Amino acid sequence: MTGQPVIVAERVTKIFRDFWGRPRVRAVDDLSFEVRPGEVFGLLGPNGSGKSTTIKMILGLLRPTAGALRVFGHTPGARRVRARLGYLPEESYLYPYLTAEETLDFFGRLFDLAPQERRRRVSELLEMVGLAHARRRPVGEFSKGMARRVGLAQALINDPDLVVLDEPTSGLDPLGCRQVKDLIRTLAARGKTVLLSSHLLADVEDVCDRILVLYNGRRQAMGPIAELLEDPEEFRILLRGVSPEVAARIAETARAMAGRDVQLDHPRRRLEDFFLAVIRQAAAEAGPGTTPPATPVAQYLAGPSRSEPPSESPDDKLRPLVQPPLP
Amino acid sequence: MKRLWTIVVLAMRSAVRLRLVATLLGLVVVLSLALPAVIQHDGTIEGLVRVVQTYSLGAVSLMLALAVIWSSCGSLALDIQARQIQLVMVKPIQPWELWCGKWIAQVLLAGVMLACSLALTWAMLSWRVRAGSWTEEDRRKLVDQILVARQSVVPTLPDFEARARARMEEDRAAGRWPEGLDPKAAWPMYRDLARTELFLIEPGGQRAYDVTLPKHDPTAPAQLEFRFLKSTLDLEAVELRWVILAADGQELWSTNGVWLPRRPYALPLPSHVAASAPYVRVVLFNRHDRAAILLDPDEGLRLMVRVGTVNGNLVRAGLLLWVRLAVLAAIGVSAGAWFSMPVASLVGLAMGLMAAMAGYIFATAAHGPALGEIFGYDRPWLGTVEQWWRRYFVVLSWFTTPFRGASVLERLATGTVIPWGEVGQAVVRALVGAGLIAAVLGMLALTRRELGGVQE
Structure with a gap:
């Protein structure tokens, strides 16, 4: 995570005005932050906190009222910036009369991808998001989750260096949520920068390296997620394979040494892990012929780990989508 | 350019899949085929052609x-409203590529519909005037006068302005000048008077007119068209003699007849008259012993010669209409870039209305408004208001330039040629006039407007 920051925001303010030019809403207020290359950066906040406005200013769809914003060292919205960007909006703003395949082909053409390369990527991305069987169905007939998957695929059609995901797990089932989180981790492992906006705390906690918490358009907290969530005053001892009696005696000893109360309980699995385990087992028992869950997205995007420097060769930029899956 | 064509294909797909193309095609078929079938014409072959061409093509x-x-x-307005524009504009596409792509798709769509309409109208006309339905004379008239491209040629007039100026000076010197009359206001009156005199023929008198014929089909029959007024207030017809002479003075054709004032007449001329190009002299003898006659100075005397085929005329008419639709499309796409769909539609309709009033707008821009007739000429503020009013119409006329000119459909129905020069002028006017202004405004909207909208 070294090198020039991918995104630099310096005292950015965005005020929406009414028809007569009078200030109506101060959506973002004096916001400063940096996003470094290769990190997963989370924008966290309740509805109306300024997350989407910040993202749209980064994309060049809105202009800051005050302050400065640079993306890859350029003005947001510059063509060279847009060529390196992938964007998944909070709603799937797709053309309902295009099929899934035509949608990806359309966005691939806007990136001027060669026809052969475009066809290959469209095919692989559709398979990646589990929509290969519905490639010729109009997007307008899709459920919200399916449309979201097409939106995700179009955000990756150009193998972007910066992926901006606005509420990426919105509308997805738990399996889809997990796949998106896998995807984000894999993108980061390949040296890509991910800017993620969400109000689902668990999602952010799972994937983000650093977070920025917004409220009323202002920065409330920012930093590495481990540092923000760690409580240096508390310690936890994890014991496996011991009897309840032994655990009780250890707790008693600890209580005597610390001179304070010690809490003893069983750790709980996360609901998401439990759900995925159940689904996988059910699919395995049903055997061949049943609809399998979508192929894990991460497998399609597997590439060099984040410790390796990202390649600058154009050929390398196009390669990752066809590289073999990680073991 | 690839991105531009990607947008064109997207817009065409949208038109097809949202059933716009099917609906428009249905309407074109109904208007081109059903409308002329139900509208009653006056029983003449000219009436039939007018109904088929003017009404159905006009309606289409x-x-x-x-x-x-x-x-x-x-x-564009719906893309912005549905926020699909947000996904498109974060891709490396230029605003001009997006604007032009949307516009080209609209122009192509309009072109296809117009071509279908012209083809259907032509098929309908061919079927309705087929042999057996009409007399031989009707069909000859159709072939010689209606389904052709003819050019009207008016006489070359001698220098009447010198005479007008001399008379004006003479009147001023003799004190026959009305008090307070501005020389600038008087000059058009003297000029018109001198010009009108050239079309006045005294009782028993004669007048010769020189006509220079354009490049035309010398084998095709020509026509002499005329209309006149009489100096006496009665319904008596006037005996006239028409003679056409070649450049060397040889008589090519002559006829005597009795004609009524105010009515338009068309006399067929044998093909050898037209073959004597490039110059003929038309002599008119007024045989009436008491009444003078006055030919209409604008359309009172003209020769009609064939300069092309109806097919070429149809193509040029189609191109002229297409250029106008292309300008409307440019205005619409740009209005959609700035405003929401309902507002953009209203702006587009207002511009369409202005296009329909292009003639009035040009007349007002050229001559100024006649506010004095409404408020009285003694108002002190009249001059200033009229000046600004005229400037306003000059600006409006920039937008309506491509819609200027005589009615395309009227000329098609009367077999009057639509020259290539006019088509070229219309294209240039569209490119440098309203079309260009609309395009620049539309691209400015895509560059300057915050397409992210309020969403919190």
Whole structure:
């Protein structure tokens, strides 16, 4: 995570005005932050906190009222910036009369991808998001989750260096949520920068390296997620394979040494892990012929780990989508 | 350019899959085939052609104009409203590529519909005037006068302005000048008077007119068209003699007849008259012993010669209509870039209305408004208001330039040529006039407007 920051925001303010030019809403207020290359950066906040406005200013769809914003060292919205960007909006703003395949082909053409390369990527991305069987169905007939998957695929059609995901797990089932989180981790492992906006705390906690918490358009907290969530005053001892009696005696000893109360309980699995385990087992028992869950997205995007420097060769930029899956 | 064509293909797909193309095609078929079948004509072959060409093509043109305005307004306004533009504009596409792509799709769509309409109208006309339905004379008239491209040629007039100026000076010197009359206001009156005198023929008198014929088909029959007024207030017809002479003075054709004032007449001329190009002299003898006659100075005397085929005329008419639709599409796409769909539609319709009033707008821009007739000429503020009013119409006329000119459909129905020069002028006017202004404004909207909208 070294090198020039991918995104630099310096005292950015965005005020929406009414028809007569009078200030109506101060959506973002004096916001400063940096996003470094290769990190997963989370924008966290309740509805109306300024997350989407910040993202749209980064994309060049809105202009800051005050302050400065640079993306890859350029003005947001510059063509060279847009060529390196992938964007998944909070709603799937797709053309309902295009099929899934035509949608990806359309966005691939806007990136001027060669026809052969475009066809290959469209095919692989559709398979990646589990929509290969519905490639010729109009997007307008899709459920919200399916449309979201097409939106995700179009955000990756150009193998972007910066992926901006606005509420990426919105509308997805738990399996889809997990796949998106896998995807984000894999993108980061390949040296890509991910800017993620969400109000689902668990999602952010799972994937983000650093977070920025917004409220009323202002920065409330920012930093590495481990540092923000760690409580240096508390310690936890994890014991496996011991009897309840032994655990009780250890707790008693600890209580005597610390001179304070010690809490003893069983750790709980996360609901998401439990759900995925159940689904996988059910699919395995049903055997061949049943609809399998979508192929894990991460497998399609597997590439060099984040410790390796990202390649600058154009050929390398196009390669990752066809590289073999990680073991 | 690849991105531009990607947008064109997207817009065409949208038109096909949202059933716009099917609906428009249905309307074109109904208006082109059903309308002339149900409208009663006056029983003449000219009446039939007028109904088929003017009414059905007119109705299709109006329908297409409204459809193009609505559809082009929606092509960007609906994308912005549904926020699909947000996904498109974060890709490396230039605003001009997006604007041009949307516009070209609208122009292509309008072109296809117009071509279908022209083909259907032509098929309908061919079927309705087929042999056996009409007399031989009707069909000859059709072939010689209606389904052709003819040019009207008016006489070359001698220098009447010198005479007008001399008379004006003479009147001023003799004190016959009305008090307070501005020389600038008097000059057009003297000029018109001198010009009108050239078309006045005294009782028993004669007058010769020199006519220079353009490049035309010398084998095709020509026509002499005339209309006159009589100096006496009665219904008596006037005996006239027409003679046409070649450049060497040889008589090519002559006829005597009795004609009524105020009515238009068309006399067929044998093909050898037209073959004596490039110059003929037309002599008119007024045989009436008491009444003078006055030919209408604008359209009172003209020769009609064939300069092309009806097919070429149809193509040029189609191109002229297409250029106008292209300008409306440009206005619509740009209105959609700035405003929401309902507002953009209203702006587009207002521009369409202005296009329909192009003639009035040009007349006002050229001559100024006649506010004095309404408020009285003694108002002190009249001059200033009229000046600004005229400037306003000059600006409006920039937008309506491509819609200027005589009615395309009227000329098609009367077999009057639509020259290539006019088509070229219309294209240039569209490119440097309203079309260009609309394009620049539309691209400015895509560059300057915050397409992210309020969403919190």
